[in-house]
Structure formats: structure tokens, C-alpha cells
Amino acid sequence: MQAALVLSVHFHDGRYHGTGPWPPAPARVFQALIAGAAWGSKLTEPHRAALGWLEALEPPVIVAPLARTGHGFTSYVPNNDLDSVGGDPARVAEIRAAKAIRPRLFNATLPLIYAWMFESIATNLAHAQTTCAIAQHLYQLGRGVDMAWAQAVVVDAEGLDVRLDIPGTSPFRPTPGENGLSLVCPQPGSLQSLEQRYAGQRKQFGEQRIGRKVQTLFTRPNKPLFQLISYNSPSEFLLFEIRNADSSDAIPEFVPQPTTKIAALVETLRDGAARRLRDVLPGDPSHAATVERVFVGRGADDADKSARIRIIPLPSIGHPQANQAIRRILVEMPPGCAFSPADIRWGFAGLDLADEATGAALFASYQRGMLRRYGVLPHETRRVWRTVTPAALPQPAARRRIDPKHLANPSDQKGARERLLEEGRAIEAVRAALRHARIDVGPTMVRVQREPFSARGTRAETFAPGTRFAKERLWHVEITFPTPVQGPLTIGDGRYLGLGLMQPVGDDLLVFRMPAEPRVPSARRTDLLNAVRRALMACARREDGSVPRLFSGHEPDGSPAASGQHEHIFLAAADLDQDGWLDRLLVVAPWLGDRSVRATDDTRELFIACETELRTVRAGALGVLELAAPVEPDDTHAFIGPARNWHSHTRYRPTRHPKRKASIEDAVKADVLAECERRNIPEPIIELADLAFGALGEPLVHLRLLFPKNIEGPLLLGRDSHRGGGLFLASK
Secondary structure (H helix, E strand, O other): OEEEEEEEEEEOOOEEOOOOOOOOOHHHHHHHHHHHHOEOOEOOHHHHHHHHHHHOOOOOEEEEEOEEEOOOEEEEEEOOOHHHHOOOHHHHHHOEEEEEEOOEEEOOOOOEEEEEEEEOOHHHHHHHHHHHHHHOOOOEOOOOOOEEEEEEEEEEHHHHHHHHOOOOEEEEOEOOOOOOEEEEEEOOOHHHHHHHHHHHHOOOEEEEEEOOEEEEEEOOOOOOOEEEEEEOOOOEEEEEEEEEOOOOOOOOOEOOEOHHHHHHHHHHHHHHHHHHHHHHOOOOHHHHHHHHHHHHOOOOOHHHHOOOOEEEEEEOOOOOOOOOOEEEEEEEEOOOOOOOHHHHHHHHOOOEOOOOOOOEEEEEEOOOHHHHHHOOOHHHOEEEEEEOOOEEOOHHHOOOOOOHHHOOOHHHOOOHHHHHHHHHHHHHHHHHHHHHOOOOOOOOEEEEEOOOOOOOOOOHHHHOOOOOOOHHHEEEEEEEEEEEEOOOEEOOOOHHHOOOEEEEEOOOEEEEEOOOOOOOEHHHHHHHHHHHHHHHHHHHOOOOOOOOHHHHOEOOOOOEOOOOOOOOOEEEEEOOOOOOEOOEEEEEOHHHHOOOOOOOHHHHHHHHHHHHHOOEEEOHHHOEEEOOOOOOHHHHHHHHOOEEEEEEOOOEOOOOOOOOOOOHHHHHHHHHHHHHHHOOOOOOEEEEEEEEEOOOOOEEEEEEEEEEEEEOOOEEOOOOOOEOOOEEEEOO
């Protein structure tokens, strides 16, 4: 039976000054445990035995708070280059070397967790309990200023997932491969090498007599023995297109496949590729067994699940009129896959789909634009994800089936209470499905329904025919994570058959609930938004001190951005209940506020990063505001609609001052129409609700806009739109 030693390190301050990547490597923690347990150069035998046991375990799973790099500084410290001062230790203070220090900043209330797995036999449990006692003596981790304390407990394997599921943290798992995050870890012999290094450091200087002169010698101690382990190695992806193999065209046309037959398509491709690879070595039973485990899953145990390839048909999405037919196949090869990418590509390329009428076959593709739609590229991480193909949830999450013959019988119809209970069971099943899919970030919100989320999507039950899943087990799912997650995401029991495939929903609008304390009055809206912009600029500041135009609104030379487009973020604050206190804070991407702006990979990545870092706003006299994660989409309808009618929440200030003797009403309407045209917004019917004048005599108006069709928000228009002015809300 498996157990886990869970070590939680708590920092006294939310800063870490140690070198190397984040999180701190397990080797650092191992050294910190030794430093806490040792009395001078002495270790007790029980402590030595426990640390020797710990170094022999497999590398731990790490859960670390989300961290960002703070402002750095340079410290000048003595160097050990004695040759430059004639080898005289007394003159070491004359040698000064620049040392760059740049701390990592994080939430100090969140622990840094290391979890080692082991077999729960008596000897191992005894060593684990001794290690728990050693953890009580840990006093720092990193540099000397990084004061910390630790606690350790032994838990069973079932309780481990609960302890690792902490909002605001990110998991790191050891994985095969060389492209992940490399962290040094202890290995058998590490403890002995550290003891030898400690003894060597105490005798770095020696003396050698040459004639009548005595020369001081410096001896460098041996380096400790550690191993380099890769964490969170990314999967490798191979992309194929379904095209007509019988075509004589230079570029054969696509042969779209129906989305509802996605499971059958995956089985056809899986069996065809597996047959090809089995036929390579027909007399080798171990090779055939490996193909069965990796492709089909037959004979696979829990350890093999993480090494199975996934065949993911990609429905065409990304445009409201896309019919979601399947034109591309993505093959995901996880780290540690038993086959090389060349073998997998050979197994799938040219594979016939057994469709003689169309001649459909797979062609290798290097056009990866569609992968952006499914969040596969690194900078396409998102918080909100929705299913394109429904997820097959476990049987307890199935809806009660109603016999079609009894649909008209009132006693067989479902009431609101039963529907809510069914949805509640499905939501719990989704949370379990995320753990089974090794998605370690716990969701903040889950929504389930049978209807698709897109207008061209398909209801969940239509995917059931031809599969082993009853239609009552199929649900469309929307998941909101506390932090951005990278794709591709497939969840549920049918994730190896193309079911449960999710697409990211844009995080171009962030809506935060204002904290209960301190409260900010509506009259101080401008002061609040100025403080928020300063907080974002501090988070985005580069090493050279410059701030990207996305947050500052200025060019690198300090001059105002003058591209003619709104290429920096929009900020707004709203008092939805009209009680005089602000209750929502909005951060809007420029390509959403001004639809003529096109996002680049760099600006999108910067904007996504801001939502994980914008947590504390120091607003001067208004106080320090601690923001939680952005709220769920259901709480943002007033800002995003869709709706035809929109009304002003904050006054609209025209971009140009009305000309003399001109009608103010006509001038305002013309200004609004010009704003909508510049931002690719349909032309509305405009009604002035009331009119006031600013300090310089410019009109400040409340408006009602009626569009010819439903449009989506947010709508921020006018001269003050980057500072909270001209915010419109959807009318119910």
C-alpha cells in the first residue's frame, strides 16, 4: 500500500531570494533539513538513517505558490579569488564582486509542499516519522534572509490529492523527457557527499612550507552528489489532416468527418496505426503487448495511463459559422511514451479511413494555426474552458432515463429539485474527472448542461450511438479555473475516444469583486483606477525599468502612445446595486475594448499574466485592497451581454469638443457614431438620457444605445474610456 510523506514549508515573508528556478529544488529542501537536524557537524544515527532513506526515494511531487519576479538589486560581496591579493586571507575584504539579487514574490500564506511516495511498511513508516520530527527544526530555505518553518505528516495515497489541491498554487510532477523544468534532487550518496563537502569547507586553507617561506593554499571542496530531474515535461504533438488521397490536385481537398461519429473515427485510426506498428515485428510478443498498452489501453495499469497516446480529432471552431466538422487529427505523445515521434508519425501518415467513397486518408501537417483554438500553444492558456464534444461522466452522474412512451405522464417528468440533484452529481463527477485526467488545478466553478455552448454545436445525447456510453452519462461542461490552464484538455471516461474535448474561452475581460473592507465610494472611482493601473505597471515592469505599452499607454521613450488605436488596457469600476460603493472592478484587454485592435502573442501573454499577479492594490488613502480571483462568467452578464439595449453606467465624454453654435445633442450623437465605427461596433440608435458639463465646459452625458441586433460587451466608449468613463451596461 502506498503512503506519502508531505512536507509543508511556510515562509515568514512572501519573498524568496535563492538562486535557480522556482520552485526551490528538492535538493535545497534536503540540505535545509540536514542543516536543521545537525548539531554542528554531528547527526544522530536515527536522523542519519531517516535522511539516508529520504534521499533514496523517488523525486517528490511539488506544489508551489504562484510567484512573480520582483525588482532586483546588486550587492557587492567578498570573493574567494585569493590569487588577486597574493593568497592572503586577511585581505579577502579587498575583493568585491557584484552579486545580482532578484527575489521572487508570492503569497506567504500559501505553503510550499513536497510529497514523497513510499511503501507503507513498518521500516519506512518509522523513517517517515523521524523525518517529520526533523522537519520541526527547519529554519530557513534559500538565502540566509529567507526564514521559514516546516511541518511534515504521513498520509495515505487517497488523502494526498486533497492536500495538494490548494487554490493559488501550481503543481510540478517529475516526468520523463528533457524539455521540462530541470530541478536537482537528492539521490543515494547525497548525504555522504554533503558531509564530505562540509568537512572540506572547514579546511579550505592550508599551509605549505617552501624553504623559509610559508605559502597559504586554497582547496576547493568537492561538489555534492545530486541528480537532475525534469519536471512537467510537455507532451509532443503530431498534427494530421483528413484529405482526399485519390485527388490529383497539388493540395487535396479536405474530407470533413461528422463530429457525432468522433468515437468511431478514433477507434478506426487507433486500430489502424496499432496494426501497422504490430506488423513491424510480428514475432515479438513484448512489442505487441506494448502496442496494446500504449494505443488501446489493454493490459495497462495505473502507471501506463500517463504514457498512453491520445488521438484527438479537432472539430473546426473559431468562427460563429464553423460547422464543427472534423478536418484535423492531433496525436499527443506524453513524456515517457514507449515509441518515438518518428514511429508514431509513420504509424498514422497515409492511414486510410476505410471510406472508399471519398478516399479519406491522413496527411502529415505542419500548419498549427488550429491548435491555437484548443489552447495547445504555450501562450494560449485560459481560465474558462467549455466542451466541444460532451464528457462521458461515471454512471453515478447519469441522468434518470425517461421512457419515451411515458414522456406525457406527469408522474415521470422531472421536477426542478430532481434536475438540480442530477446536475449536482454531475458537477462532483467533473471534479473527479479532472483529477483522473491529472489536471491538478481545482476548479472554482463548474456548469453542466445537455445543450452545446455554441450555436453550431450538437446536443450531448447525439454522441452516444456507437459508443459504450449511455446518453444519460454525456454532459456538456464549462469549467472555470482559478489560474490559466494550458490545453489540450480532455476529461471523462471517453477522453481516449475524443469525447470531453474542451476549448478555451477568451479571458480578455477580468471582473473582480471589490473586497468587503476597505470599501471604496463611487466618488473615488478615478483614484481607485489610477492605483490599479500603477499595480499592473509594477507587475509588468521589465528588468530595465520599462513598462510595456499595454499597461502604461506610453511609448518606450515616455511619450503617449499615438498609433491611432487603443492599444493599452481599459479599466473601469461599477456600482451595480447603486448603494454608493463600488462593487466590481474591470480590466479589459485592448482588443476587446477596441475591436479594430489585433492581439499579438506577446501582448496576449502579458495580459493573461496580469490576472494571476493582480491580487494586491495599494490605493493610498483608500487602503490596501486584496482581490480574489476573477469572478465567474455568470456574474458578468451586465458587462458582456449579449443584448440590443445598453445604457450608460458612467457618463460619456465626447472625444472632441462640440463646435460653437452646434447642437450639443447632434454633436454627441455624431461623436458616438464615429466611436462605434472606429471600434467595429454596429451603428446604434442613440438617445440622450441627461446632460451635464465638466470643468472645462465639455458635455458629460448618460446615453441609451439600441443596436439592430444583439452585441456582446464590454462597451467602453469616449475620451475617458481607459479611465472608467463611458461604461455601458446591458439592459435586461
